[in-house]
Amino acid sequence: MSAITNHMPTAELQALDSAHHMHPFTAGNELAEKGARVITRAQGVTLTDSEGNSFLDAMAGLWCVNIGYGRDELAQVAARQMRELPFYNTFFQTTHVPAIALSAKLAELAPGDLNHVFFAGSGSEANDTNIRMVRTYWAMKGKPGKSIIISRKNAYHGSSVGSGSLGGMTYMHEQGGLPIPDIHHINQPHWWAEGGDLSPEEFGLARARELEEAIERLGEDRVAAFIAEPVQGAGGVVIAPQTYWPEIQRICDKYEILLIADEVICGFGRTGNWFGSQTMNIRPDIMTIAKGLSSGYAPIGGSIVSDEIADVIGSGEFNHGYTYSGHPVAAAVALENLRILEEEDIIGHVRNIAAPYLEKAWKGLADHPLVGEARSIGLMGTIALTPDKDSRAAFAGDAGAVGYICRERCFANNLIMRHVGDRMIISPPLVIRPEEIDTLVARATRALDETYAEIQKQGLF
Ligand code: PMP
Secondary structure (H helix, E strand, C coil), rough: CCCCCCCCHHHHHHHHHHHHHCCCCCHHHHHHHHHCCEEEEEEECCEEECCCCEEEEEEECHHHCCCCCHHHHHHHHHHHHHCCCCCCCCCCCCHHHHHHHHHHHHHHHHCCCEEEEECCCHHHHHHHHHHHHHHHHHCCCCCCCEEEEEEEECCCCCHHHHHHHHHHHHHHHCCCCCCCCCCEEEEECCCHHCCCCHHHHHHHHHHCCCCCHHHHCCCHEEEEEEEEECCCCCCCCCCCCCCCCHHHHHHHHHHEEEEECCCCCCCCCCCCCCCHHHHHHHCCCCCCCCCCCCCCCCCCCEEEEEEHHHHHHHCCCCCCCCCCCCCHHHHHHHHHHHHHHCCHHHHHHHHHHHHHHHHHHHHHHHHCCCCEEEEEEEEEEEEEECCCCCCCCCCCCCCCHHHHHHHHHHCCCCCECECCEEEEEEECCCCCCCCHHHHHHHHHHHHHHHHHHHHHHHCCC
């Protein structure tokens, strides 16, 4: 077979892809028919495909390319580390400088007494670590009955058997025998979709109190931890009402339930602070990290844990670990990414420039006839498409049909936005400049106009 390169005709690349490559979260038959979009290059906030089209990537890949594409420093560091020590493990009393340096840096950046890092290759793996870690923690403290982890419906915590069980996506539970035992899901704080006649504040409290009810019902002596994303990402950028998080923290404190903040999306600047937990003013015992840790340049994740948990777990042997826990190349790349985030004050840029600018422009989309609410926090944005703003109604017919049309109109307008049902979401690289935000919102507006015209034509509105 001749070499497969960027220079091959797109149709040939698509045919090979369809013949041999199984894609995550993709309907195979649809893909075979349409052919995959082949991305060939990227720089800053812009992606280029094999046909020479360019797109403003308002999703930063999968919420991960926080420092933007094309930072050569990371390539240099990776090459240097590969030459010096491409791999060694961190099992059996061994370590290496990249793992030492990265864990020390993360301990410095993380709030409170979160001073210890257990590395993984991804967010899913890190959440699997968390399941075993919190159960082992309680067992080592003489309370093996505390094994239930409470999570939320419509949460996303990964795709492996453990993390997919923590997640609250029913369409994932339908495949492969999930969830595993002792995972319990309460309702999410999604006011727009589920708040009914309650005010957002009343609803936030009511949903937080479901945690207390669940602990009372299941028994305090059975519950190990509560896990949640500070802002639900894959669920549609669900920003909880103001009343929610303080109440969750109160309940976790009262019942001594460990709080796991899944910072895989919110971590490393996304909400305008290093961690979403700081934005929400919560004190987690464990934070799950991945994605922005390396800005997606290398696969790496981990769990940052408190002194107390590390002391207890460290008092025995934790029979857990991944070949790539603390992989030296990924760790070196992550460390360089953190250096850039810090030295270039990219989080200050989010907080002081990009997020306020986006918020203003994004809110303006609520004037569009299709848009019910338009909200953002830091550099995460969400808009609800609705046939009736006042009643916050959903479209008749298949949920997501209108969102899908809108996503396709975004592509046609050189913009990558994602749809979750009939909600459009963004999470652009943190380095996005105000003039790029203008372009993003102008393209989104055109896509919304075209969606509006299309659904009127189809009789959906
Ligand atoms: N947690 C959250 C909050 C996520 O958004 C994701 C990925 N989208 C994960 C965990 C899983 O991470 P990974 O895909 O790296 O396994």
